Amino acid sequence: MPPAPAVQATPIPVQQPGMRPVGRIDDFRSQRQQTTEGGRTVIREPGRVIVQDPNGQSFVRHNDVDRFRYGARDVRVTRDGNDTRTVVVRPDGTQIITVNDRDGRLLRRIRRDERGREVIIIDNRRGPGFGAGLAAGVVAGAIGGYFVSLPPPVLRIPENRYIVEAEDAPPELIYDTLIAPPVERIERPYSLDEIRYSPSVRQRMPSIDVDSINFETGSWEIPPDQAAKLQAIADGINRAIQRNPQTVFLIEGHTDAVGSDVDNLSLSDRRAESAATLLTQQFNVPAENLTSQGYGEQYLKVQTDGPERRNRRVTVRNITPLLNGGQASLPAPPAGTAPPRR
Numbered sequence: 001m002p003p004a005p006a007v008q009a010t011p012i013p014v015q016q017p018g019m020r021p022v023g024r025i026d027d028f029r030s031q032r033q034q035t036t037e038g039g040r041t042v043i044r045e046p047g048r049v050i051v052q053d054p055n056g057q058s059f060v061r062h063n064d065v066d067r068f069r070y071g072a073r074d075v076r077v078t079r080d081g082n083d084t085r086t087v088v089v090r091p092d093g094t095q096i097i098t099v100n101d102r103d104g105r106l107l108r109r110i111r112r113d114e115r116g117r118e119v120i121i122i123d124n125r126r127g128p129g130f131g132a133g134l135a136a137g138v139v140a141g142a143i144g145g146y147f148v149s150l151p152p153p154v155l156r157i158p159e160n161r162y163i164v165e166a167e168d169a170p171p172e173l174i175y176d177t178l179i180a181p182p183v184e185r186i187e188r189p190y191s192l193d194e195i196r197y198s199p200s201v202r203q204r205m206p207s208i209d210v211d212s213i214n215f216e217t218g219s220w221e222i223p224p225d226q227a228a229k230l231q232a233i234a235d236g237i238n239r240a241i242q243r244n245p246q247t248v249f250l251i252e253g254h255t256d257a258v259g260s261d262v263d264n265l266s267l268s269d270r271r272a273e274s275a276a277t278l279l280t281q282q283f284n285v286p287a288e289n290l291t292s293q294g295y296g297e298q299y300l301k302v303q304t305d306g307p308e309r310r311n312r313r314v315t316v317r318n319i320t321p322l323l324n325g326g327q328a329s330l331p332a333p334p335a336g337t338a339p340p341r342r
Helices: 171-178 192-197 224-243 261-283 320-324
Strands: 033-037 040-045 048-052 058-061 074-080 083-089 095-100 106-112 118-123 163-165 207-210 249-254 290-294 313-318
Touching: 048 261, 058 261, 163 171, 171 207, 171 224, 192 290, 192 320, 207 224, 224 261, 224 313, 249 261, 261 290, 261 313
Parallel strands: 163 207, 249 290
Antiparallel strands: 033 040, 040 048, 048 058, 074 083, 083 095, 095 106, 106 118, 207 313, 249 313
């Protein structure tokens, strides 16, 4: 699988909402470069790699660490054998350490405070399939070996508690959904890429849909007057992270079916990243506890080729039980129990 774009080893100053230049998908079309690699069509544009498989599946990759650079005091990127280690240092001395293998796959993500105490947020090395061929359910050759095929979950909760509409949900329901257990037993830990690229894995967790944010056409910036629509989501996420500092949330971006597949993949991925960035900058959600992914028009909520507000949405779900094999309900270990890593 083509790696995500390399992280830039420079901090990014935090700018107030409305002061950032408005990004538009039109600005990137002329900068796209298309190649064929291993039978796949690979399209590169600033900050994104879009891959089209011969079987018709398409996906987009970006580097989560770019979000961590906002407001950082320092960013250091070093090589450790075949791995790349990125350390983002915040003004208070906290370090966010991300380790990727030579193919760009995330191995682990750690938060180390100024006293050297560590919390392991993501550890992709513990999955049974890591480095040992294909794990159970993985479809060979599909999306670089990260596509997992599972039967649809059997719901034992009401549909409106499985997919919650944020616009009509009280804050306590949002919080309850963000800490809800899986709807099916989790058989093993899944890697972050398996979760990102496998809908049948993500479907094991309840989700919250936010389709009330009005993005400008072709833009991914969230206007200042729309930001408040994420307040209840942010409050719920922060409560969940206080309960368990290892909790990880996936912020998904979706578009309607208007426009090209490539445009919609890029646009949805950037909108998901914008939502994650806003949750951090405006509502103080720890950036390292969020990851984002765009899916374009692949998962329409309303089956139509025309414009549809309900399809242009951001979806939030807790993926911690998927990452750790269903152990998210256990209390988090106290900070400092992880052995120090140099």
